[in-house]
Amino acid sequence: MDGLSTPKQKLSALIITYNEMGYIEKCINSISFADEIIVVDSFSNDGTYEYLQKHSKVKVIQNPFENFTAQKSFTLKQATNDWILFVDADEVVSNKLQEEITDTINNPNACEAYWFYRKFMFQNTPLNFSGWQTDKNHRLFRKSKARFTDKKIVHETLEVDGNSCILNEKLIHYCYKNYEDYKGKMLRYGQLKAKEAFYKEKQFNYLFMTIKPIWKFFNHYILRLGFLDGKKGITISYLNALGVLERYRELKRLEKKNELTYYLVMP
Incomplete structure (x- = not known):
């Protein structure tokens, strides 16, 4: 009978990093159940690589960072197993989620990919609202059945050839270490979103630069109940709105740079 049993499925856990000390230790410990852990680092200078x-x-492999989609696609190519668990350096897989992942990939009726809901942590306390309560991401999937679309360079999207299901246990996301760290993260996201818009030939608009950040704050703080998170909700909603504002600022800068280059190369 043992000879007829299905072999245990192997799992590759993947992470991309840049200056993640203070996060990465918990993350690595929480995915140590995987058969393989591969980290692609963008030349960290805070001790992460060491x-x-x-x-x-x-x-660990070092590779220059172009954008999130390119870096994750590169990382995915390094994996030797078909089942992939892709986590961010500031995410932690609980013991219950570890068990659910193991049971899932060894289920002969498993889907090709799985969404994870996330539990957001503001430093060490839960962030229950502020727009994140319905957030979910593909984190577990078959390498042979999925790829990252090249249509997005931030908030990368997985294209799945098959069915996607949802796991019950939540992934713990330590999204907020301190004010300057989260602010920097939102500004970088905004700049990458601007590049994405620029490549799609979307034009800068003063009206949108005014309205969209206000709407972002209102949506997260009022409609998505951020006020129930107290001061944490105000901080997160404001910094998310700041990221939207930075997107339009950067788009304006890119358009001006493009115009200047055009005039300089004209005969």
């Missing part, structure tokens, strides 16, 4: 080099279970 920490990963010394970790006996981790294979």
Whole structure:
């Protein structure tokens, strides 16, 4: 009978990093149940790369960061197993979620990909509202059945050839370490979203630059009940709105740079 049993499925856990000390240690510990851990680092200068080099279970590779989709696609190519668990450096897989993942990939009726809902942490306390309560991401999937679309360079999207299901247990996301860290993250996202819009030939608009950040704050703080998170809700809603404002600022800068280049190369 043992000879007829289905072989245990192997799992590759993947992460991309840049200056993640303070996050990465918890993350690596929480995915140590995986058969393979591969980290692609964008030349961190805070000790992240050195920490990963010394970790006996981790294979770390350095690769220049172009955008999130390109970096994750590169990382995916490094995996040797078909089942992939892709987590961010500030995410933690609980013991219950570890068990659910293991049971899922060894289920012969498993879907090709799985959405994870996330539990957001503001430093070490839960952020229950502020627009994140319905947030979910593809994190577990078959490499042979999925790829990252090249249509987005931030908030990368997985295209799945098959069915997507949802896991019950939530992924813990330590989204907010401190004010400057989260502010920097939102500004970088805004700049990448601007590049994405610029490549799609979307034009800068003063009206949108005024209205969209206000709407973002109103949506997260009022409609998505951010006020129930108290001061945390105000902070998160404001910084998310700031990211939207930065998107339009950067789009304006890109258009001006493009115009200047055009006039300089004209005969």
